[in-house]
Structure formats: structure tokens, C-alpha cells
Amino acid sequence: MKLKKLAAMGAACGIAIAGLGVASMASAEPVSNSYALVGSDTLQDSVNAITNGTSLTGSLVRVTSNNKTLGNFDAFGATAIQTKQGGPFFGRPAGSGAGVTALRASITGALYTGNVGVPARQITGQVDIARSSSGPGSNANANGLLAYVPFARDAVGFAYKGGDSSWATLSAAQLKSIYECNTTSVGGVTVKPRLPQSGSGTRNFFLGAIGNPALGSCVSDATGTTPENDASVLGTNDLIPFSAASWIAQANGATGVNTTLNSGVSFGSPVGGEPAFTGTAPNLVPNTDFYKDATFGRDTYLVVEYARIVSGDAKYDAGLANLVNPSVSNSLTSFGSLPTSVGAVKKKFGFLAPSTTTIQRAFATL
Amino acid sequence: MNLKKIGTIVAAATAVSLLAGGLSATAANAATPAPQFYLLDNNVGNPVPDGTVLQWDSQVIAAPGPGADYITTLFKGTTDATGVAYFIAPQGKESTMSAWTASSDGALTPGTVDIMAPNLTLSGFLFGNWAQVKANGGDFSLGFAWTRNNGLNIADAGVKYIGIHVKPGGDWTFDPQSSTPSATAPTITTTALDAVKVGAAFSQTLAADGTAPITWSIKDGGSLPAGLSLDGSTGVVSGTPTTAGAYSFTAVATNSAGSNEKAFTGTVDAAAPTAPTKPSGSSANKVDVVDPAKGAKTITVPAGAANKSKTLQAWAWSDPTNLGQVTDDGNGNFSVDISSLPAGEHTIALVAPGDATYTVLAWDTFTKQSAAGDTTTDNVDLTAAVTASDLWSLNAEATKVDFGSVARDKSVTKPLGKVTVVDDRNVLKGWDLTAAWSPFKNGAGDEIPATALAVAPKAFSGYTPITGVTVGTGSKIASSTAVSTLTTGALFDADLTFTAPKDAQTGDYTSTLTVTLTSK
Numbered sequence: 001m002k003l004k005k006l007a008a009m010g011a012a013c014g015i016a017i018a019g020l021g022v023a024s025m026a027s028a029e030p031v032s033n034s035y036a037l038v039g040s041d042t043l044q045d046s047v048n049a050i051t052n053g054t055s056l057t058g059s060l061v062r063v064t065s066n067n068k069t070l071g072n073f074d075a076f077g078a079t080a081i082q083t084k085q086g087g088p089f090f091g092r093p094a095g096s097g098a099g100v101t102a103l104r105a106s107i108t109g110a111l112y113t114g115n116v117g118v119p120a121r122q123i124t125g126q127v128d129i130a131r132s133s134s135g136p137g138s139n140a141n142a143n144g145l146l147a148y149v150p151f152a153r154d155a156v157g158f159a160y161k162g163g164d165s166s167w168a169t170l171s172a173a174q175l176k177s178i179y180e181c182n183t184t185s186v187g188g189v190t191v192k193p194r195l196p197q198s199g200s201g202t203r204n205f206f207l208g209a210i211g212n213p214a215l216g217s218c219v220s221d222a223t224g225t226t227p228e229n230d231a232s233v234l235g236t237n238d239l240i241p242f243s244a245a246s247w248i249a250q251a252n253g254a255t256g257v258n259t260t261l262n263s264g265v266s267f268g269s270p271v272g273g274e275p276a277f278t279g280t281a282p283n284l285v286p287n288t289d290f291y292k293d294a295t296f297g298r299d300t301y302l303v304v305e306y307a308r309i310v311s312g313d314a315k316y317d318a319g320l321a322n323l324v325n326p327s328v329s330n331s332l333t334s335f336g337s338l339p340t341s342v343g344a345v346k347k348k349f350g351f352l353a354p355s356t357t358t359i360q361r362a363f364a365t366l
Numbered sequence: 367m368n369l370k371k372i373g374t375i376v377a378a379a380t381a382v383s384l385l386a387g388g389l390s391a392t393a394a395n396a397a398t399p400a401p402q403f404y405l406l407d408n409n410v411g412n413p414v415p416d417g418t419v420l421q422w423d424s425q426v427i428a429a430p431g432p433g434a435d436y437i438t439t440l441f442k443g444t445t446d447a448t449g450v451a452y453f454i455a456p457q458g459k460e461s462t463m464s465a466w467t468a469s470s471d472g473a474l475t476p477g478t479v480d481i482m483a484p485n486l487t488l489s490g491f492l493f494g495n496w497a498q499v500k501a502n503g504g505d506f507s508l509g510f511a512w513t514r515n516n517g518l519n520i521a522d523a524g525v526k527y528i529g530i531h532v533k534p535g536g537d538w539t540f541d542p543q544s545s546t547p548s549a550t551a552p553t554i555t556t557t558a559l560d561a562v563k564v565g566a567a568f569s570q571t572l573a574a575d576g577t578a579p580i581t582w583s584i585k586d587g588g589s590l591p592a593g594l595s596l597d598g599s600t601g602v603v604s605g606t607p608t609t610a611g612a613y614s615f616t617a618v619a620t621n622s623a624g625s626n627e628k629a630f631t632g633t634v635d636a637a638a639p640t641a642p643t644k645p646s647g648s649s650a651n652k653v654d655v656v657d658p659a660k661g662a663k664t665i666t667v668p669a670g671a672a673n674k675s676k677t678l679q680a681w682a683w684s685d686p687t688n689l690g691q692v693t694d695d696g697n698g699n700f701s702v703d704i705s706s707l708p709a710g711e712h713t714i715a716l717v718a719p720g721d722a723t724y725t726v727l728a729w730d731t732f733t734k735q736s737a738a739g740d741t742t743t744d745n746v747d748l749t750a751a752v753t754a755s756d757l758w759s760l761n762a763e764a765t766k767v768d769f770g771s772v773a774r775d776k777s778v779t780k781p782l783g784k785v786t787v788v789d790d791r792n793v794l795k796g797w798d799l800t801a802a803w804s805p806f807k808n809g810a811g812d813e814i815p816a817t818a819l820a821v822a823p824k825a826f827s828g829y830t831p832i833t834g835v836t837v838g839t840g841s842k843i844a845s846s847t848a849v850s851t852l853t854t855g856a857l858f859d860a861d862l863t864f865t866a867p868k869d870a871q872t873g874d875y876t877s878t879l880t881v882t883l884t885s886k
Contacts, residue, residue: 053471053473055473055474055475055476056476058438058475058476058482058483059427059437059475059482059483059484059485060450060472060473060484060485061485062485062490064489064490064492065489066423066489067489067490067491067492067496067497068492069492322423329407329408329409329425330408330425330485330487336408336409336410337410338408338409338410338411338427338434338437338483339437339438339482339483340408340427340437340482340483340485341408
């Protein structure tokens with residue numbers, strides 16, 4: 001982004017930001033006056049807090065960039081969003097995969113669809129950072145054009161409604177059998193497996209962790225639009241992948257919406273002997289041993305164009321590079337311990353520090 | 367908040383703030399040299415040192431005290447406060463919201479009217495003319511204010527601020543924060559080393575007043591007693607002295623404010639004795655110990671009235687032997703059990719138990735006679751005359767060895783025959799038995815070199831060499847140390863192998879082999 005552009009926006013954006021103060025932090029919809037973030041539902045609430053400002057830790061913590069605020073857009077809400085001043089309305093990227101796809105379109109100029117309700121649009125420069133609750137997987141490439149920067153450590157379990165006491169811990173093998181519809185009853189209670197929409201990073205991570213089951217016909221919303229990390233979607237005896245961090249954040253009141261209060265819903269652990277958290281709401285504390293699990297613990301990421309954070313590249317953008325540099329105090333990806341730090345806010349949202357700060361590159365072509 | 371919003375509050379804000387936060391803050395500022403808050407880095411919460419040049423985006427937070435421990439200490443507000451604003455203001459205009467150059471919204475700690483560790487990073491200011499501050503620089507006040515009326519006015523709690531100095535481009539410094547008292551130079555308080563003794567482990571910590579950290583060193587020109595060393599970071603002098611004698615060194619204590627020296631002199635004491643020195647001749651306190659009668663198990667040491675009614679330690683020599691504690695008879699006469707001592711002359715001495723100097727209080731020599739039960743010795747003279755035949759001879763039994771016909775490039779082996787060595791001389795010295803042979807020649811004058819014959823010595827059949835006699839190899843047939851072969855002699859033989867060279871002329875060849883016995 002050029003300085004000239006920044007200056008022009010600075011004069012014009014004051015009123016829009018003033019409106020932000022009275023709007024709910026969890027539904028930030030004004031245009032950004034610097035960088036725009038889209039993608040994962042799992043990460044949206046914590047990123048909303050640190051970009052819009054939060055006093056959850058007692059002290060106001062807000063990440064800004066060169067005297068400009070950031071625009072973080074939820075995964076769900078109105079079907080279309082406008083992220084930058086004068087920019088196009090385009091389909092709201094709903095989830096990690098859609099967020100990365102939107103970022104790629106923002107780089108290449110390819111048309112972006114987003115969702116069926118919004119026509120394909122060219123969104124060049126409209127997305128700067130994609131929230132991703134999973135790593136690049138098979139798209140990893142040592143010379144990749146995107147950089148996956150570790151954001152925080154999450155772990156995935158499952159939420160269920162009803163069931164019986166044996167549902168509190170279900171092994172990966174049991175869960176695979178359930179999603180292949182070979183196991184239809186657990187503890188004498190019929191189980192109905194559910195899945196968030198296909199772009200959900202939580203969904204994709206969970207299915208990989210339980211052994212990539214061949215989804216059976218009993219998974220009714222395998223191709224649906226069920227939002228991730230929303231316990232309100234559960235019917236009696238339903239079971240669905242769920243982010244432990246999101247559950248903790250909701251239960252602790254860190255987010256605007258708390259779906260863990262829905263009647264009869266519980267969080268189950270796929271790691272034997274390790275509950276996802278300890279304590280009682282609103283003071284749930286992540287269980288480090290559960291998060292450390294190599295199968296069900298996961299690092300989450302912020303994804304940016306690699307060239308924009310490499311000093312010396314023509315596209316290098318110091319502001320964006322600082323925002324995702326974990327060694328820069330108060331960056332989006334930092335994880336300090338002071339109550340004034342970004343890390344302290346992330347912990348309130350049920351996240352722990354990522355297992356590494358090493359960037360992964362992905363996508364040899366966009 | 368934005369420029370337009372700031373503009374609308376000019377009249378109201380000015381009036382209120384001068385009565386509320388503005389004046390009170392200024393008064394407080396004048397009453398105390400301490401800053402209204404301390405700048406800490408937002409990484410680990412350390413105080414930002416005075417004089418630090420901060421960058422526009424350096425992350426700083428404000429705390430009531432100089433360290434991370436103060437981060438959770440709240441800045442106390444007043445009940446009228448409903449919000450918080452951060453500001454960059456012209457100096458003297460801190461309480462005039464309309465005069466603020468730049469601002470940003472803060473937040474009260476939830477459930478309170480207090481503020482916790484506001485983040486005053488300059489790149490975090492969102493409203494007003496922060497760009498001018500960054501571009502042009504200047505002297506400003508950086509601070510935060512409790513607000514009310516939706517941020518229109520400053521609340522009764524007022525403002526807190528510090529002076530900052532921004533350079534064009536955004537780098538900035540701040541007015542010194544008197545949180546850190548100036549360092550005090552060290553003064554060494556240790557006056558002398560403890561007693562230093564050879565062989566005794568030593569440890570003493572040199573002490574100094576003054577601001578930590580203090581480092582320690584030894585000034586050139588002096589040195590610690592041999593075997594001791596100084597830990598520069600702790601001031602601990604430790605080790606085990608190795609050499610007795612005088613020492614002199616100067617210790618130097620240094621901190622950020624200066625250094626201090628102190629000279630130390632003294633003497634390393636010799637190693638402590640473990641036994642009294644054996645008295646003799648004119649040594650003090652000699653008494654008269656009567657030699658014990660044969661078989662007596664004790665002697666009496668008349669140590670005199672000076673030692674009456676005492677318990678003393680008894681020692682006896684040649685090697686100092688601790689005979690245990692002895693108690694006198696009330697008149698200074700000590701009975702010492704000498705049953706553990708062998709017969710012969712001894713020195714007996716008494717010292718006080720626990721006396722590290724082992725001062726001899728009474729001593730004398732006495733002779734203990736052998737008694738029944740003692741180990742005794744006596745001598746019987748034994749004599750014998752050793753005789754010898756005084757023989758020294760060599761005899762090769764064979765006079766001729768005939769290899770017969772030998773084709774070119776073929777070999778024939780024949781025994782040399784028995785060779786007898788007799789060495790039974792009166793004075794045995796040992797010997798060597800060697801062989802030498804000449805080239806083979808025929809009548810026509812042809813010659814086969816001596817190397818055509820190989821000699822492999824061995825003991826003669828049926829004879830086993832005695833200890834000291836060794837069979838050799840090649841031309842060295844045998845050798846012996848100074849032992850007698852007795853008159854039967856040592857018996858040797860050798861395999862003689864003749865190889866006819868490929869280029870040898872035919873004919874009958876002869877050579878002579880000579881065995882030689884040489885005394886060592």
C-alpha cells in the first residue's frame with residue numbers, strides 16, 4: 001500500500017471508525033482503513049477482539065497499524081461484504097478455505113465467488129490476511145507464494161447434545177466409525193454425526209485427525225452450510241467437530257455469542273484421559289496436555305502473500321510484515337505474557353501459544 | 367473520536383478540565399519530582415531507561431511504578447469517569463481536550479472507574495493530527511485522561527502525562543523518570559581476611575556498600591595467597607592455601623558509579639602439626655624417666671607439679687606413636703602403657719589433649735627391654751664351600767658333513783651333529799656359541815657363495831637346555847648366562863641346508879664350518 005493512498009484514506013475514514021465504537025465488536029462491518037482480514041470462523045472472535053480493542057484482560061489491548069485500524073470480517077453474517085473504501089461487495093468468505101481463496105483472488109485478480117448469493121467479482125487488493133484454522137496441508141510448498149504465519153494453538157474435539165456419559169470421551173476410531181455410519185449408537189443412544197460447511201478448517205482438521213472417514217449417508221449436512229463452532233445448530237443426540245478454543249471463549253464470555261449455554265450441549269474429548277479444559281465457566285482454562293496432542297492439537301494461522309512480508313521485494317509492505325511478525329510486540333501473531341499483550345487476549349479466547357513461530361509457505365501458483 | 371468531534375467540545379472541555387484534571391495534575395506534578403507514570407516496554411514490562419530513543423511504533427505502556435509488577439496496579443479514577451482518552455498535547459495544554467494534537471480512545475478496566483496500563487504507543491493514536499507530530503516533531507505531553515459525557519469532558523480524576531520530545535520522522539525521547547535512584551559508588555567494608563592456614567580450606571566473601579551489581583578484582587602488583595582465588599561477580603575469596611608466608615594484595619570493588627580499593631596484608635600460617643616434634647637434646651621440659659624393668663608394661667613420666675591433676679596425651683617415637691591419654695597420680699606422675707612398643711630405645715613425650723601446637727610438656731628417652739611374649743630373634747652362622755670342576759670346553763663331534771649330489775636350484779639338509787659345551791668354571795660369566803663358514807669352492811676354482819648354506823640351530827636330541835641357556839638362530843647357535851652346564855655340558859645340533867645355485871658350475875665343492883665358544 002502506498003503512502004499516498006494511506007493519507008487519502010486517513011482523512012476520509014474518521015466518521016466510519018467513530019461508528020465502530022457503538023457497533024458490536026463481534027460484527028465489525030465498516031470498511032477497513034488499512035488491512036482487511038477474512039476467513040476462519042474459529043479465529044474470528046479473537047481477531048475481532050484484538051483488532052477492535054478489548055478490555056478482557058483489564059487493560060485495553062488493540063492492534064493497529066501505523067495509526068490505522070484493521071478491518072476483521074466475520075465468516076458468517078450478511079452474504080456480501082465490502083472490505084475497503086470504494087471496493088466491491090463480494091461474497092463473504094465463510095471459513096478458512098474460502099478465506100485463503102479470497103486472498104488468492106485478491107492477489108491474482110481472478111474473479112471470486114464467495115457464495116451463491118453474490119455474483120463473482122474481481123476483488124484485487126480487497127483482502128490482505130486470511131484467517132486459517134488449519135495449516136496448508138497438501139498445498140505446502142517451499143517456494144510457495146503464500147505464507148502461513150502461526151497465530152495460536154487450538155485443539156479440536158467435538159460438541160454433542162444429549163447422548164450419555166460415554167460420549168464425553170470418544171476415540172478417533174470410534175469417531176471415524178460414527179462418520180462412516182458404521183457405528184450408529186454409542187452407550188445405547190443413537191448418534192447423529194454432523195459437519196460444518198466444507199470450507200471449515202475445523203471440519204477438515206477434525207476429519208483428518210480421525211482418519212479421513214468415507215462419509216456415510218447418515219452425515220446429513222456433509223455438503224451443507226452449517227456454521228462451525230456453533231453449538232446452537234445441534235439437535236438432540238447430534239455430534240459435531242468443535243474448536244476447544246472457541247468453546248472456552250464462548251463459555252468464558254469472551255465472545256458476543258455463547259452457544260455453549262444451549263440446553264444439553266457438552267464438549268467431548270477425543271484424547272483419552274485429557275479433557276479439553278479445566279474449571280467451570282466463565283473461568284475455563286485450556287488443558288495444555290490436550291492442546292499438545294499431536295493429532296487433535298493444531299496451530300492456527302494468519303495467511304498473507306509471502307512477497308509482501310519479505311524485505312527487499314517490490315511488494316514489501318512493512319506495515320503488513322510487522323502485523324504478522326511474532327517478534328514484534330503487539331503484532332497479530334505475537335504471544336506475550338503481560339496482561340497488556342495480545343497473547344493475554346488470545347488466552348482469554350481459549351488459545352495457547354503456537355507450537356512454533358516458523359512460517360510455512362504454500363501454493364506454488366495462485 | 368475524530369477531528370470533527372474534537373472540534374465540537376472545545377468550549378465545554380476547556381472550562382471543566384481547568385477546574386478538574388488540569389489544575390490538580392499540574393499541582394501534583396509540581397509537588398513531587400516523581401513522574402505521573404512510568405513508561406514500560408510492552409514486551410516484558412521493564413522500565414524504559416531514561417534517554418532511550420524510541421521509535422514511532424515502539425510499544426510502550428504506562429504504569430504507576432517502574433516495573434512489570436506495577437502493570438496490574440490500577441490508576442484510580444473518580445466515580446464520574448465513564449471513559450478514557452489517550453492524548454498527545456502541546457505542553458501546558460494537557461487538560462484542554464480541544465488543544466490536544468492527537469488522541470485515541472482507551473478503556474476503563476471493566477467494572478471499575480480505574481485504568482490499567484494504558485498503551486501509549488505513538489503509532490496507536492488514531493485521531494487528530496498525529497501525522498504532524500510524526501513528520502515535524504516537537505515537544506509534547508503524552509498521557510491519558512479519565513473522561514465523562516461520552517468523552518466530551520475530562521472527568522474529575524483528571525489527566526496524567528509526561529513530557530516527550532519527538533524528532534521529525536517519529537523517533538522520540540521522554541523526560542527523565544526519577545524512578546531509579548542514582549547509583550552509589552562502592553565502599554569495601556571488609557577490613558581483613560580471616561586466618562589463612564596452609565592446607566585448610568578457606569572461604570570469605572568480601573563485602574562492600576554501594577549500588578549493585580558490584581564486581582571484584584585484584585589490583586595489579588599484588589596477589590592473593592597462593593591457592594586462593596577471587597570470584598569477580600560475588601567477591602568470594604576461596605581455595606586451599608598452599609604456601610606459608612606473608613601476603614599483600616589490594617582488592618578493587620567496582621560498580622556503575624565508581625570503584626573503591628582496600629589493601630589486605632597478613633600471613634599464611636604454616637600447616638597445623640599432627641603430632642609433636644620429637645624432642646631431643648636440650649628440648650624443653652625434659653624429665654627423668656626410669657627405664658622399665660624387663661617385662662614392665664608401663665613407665666612413669668614424672669611431669670612435675672605443673673602438670674598434676676591433668677590428663678595428657680602420650681606420644682612415643684621412633685615414628686610418633688600416639689599412646690592415648692594418660693592421667694597422673696595427682697602429683698604429676700603419669701603412667702604410660704608401653705606394651706605396644708617394641709623393645710629398644712624410645713622417646714616418650716606428653717602433650718595436652720587438643721593442643722594444636724603439640725607443645726611438649728614432659729619428655730625423656732628410655733629403653734624397653736625384651737620380655738616374655740615379645741617377638742625375639744637370634745642368629746646361627748651357616749657356612750659352606752662351593753667347588754667346581756673349572757671345566758671350559760667345546761667339542762663338535764662330527765668332522766665332516768657330506769650333502770651328496772645336489773641338483774641346481776635344489777636343496778639338501780643334513781644335521782651338523784652333536785656340539786657339546788661345558789662351562790663349569792669357578793667364576794661363571796656366561797658364553798656365546800657361534801658358527802661361521804666359508805664359501806664353497808671346487809677344484810676348478812669355481813665358487814658358490816657362503817649364503818648357499820643355511821644353519822638352523824637346535825638342542826641336541828634328548829637334551830633340554832637348562833635355565834639360562836638359550837638356543838639361537840642362524841649363525842648364533844646358543845648363548846648362556848652365568849650358569850654352570852655342569853660337567854655333562856650343554857648339547858646342541860643344527861640343521862644345515864645347502865642350496866645349489868641355478869648358475870653353479872658342476873663339481874665337488876667344499877667349505878669349512880667353524881663353531882666358536884666365547885666367554886662373556
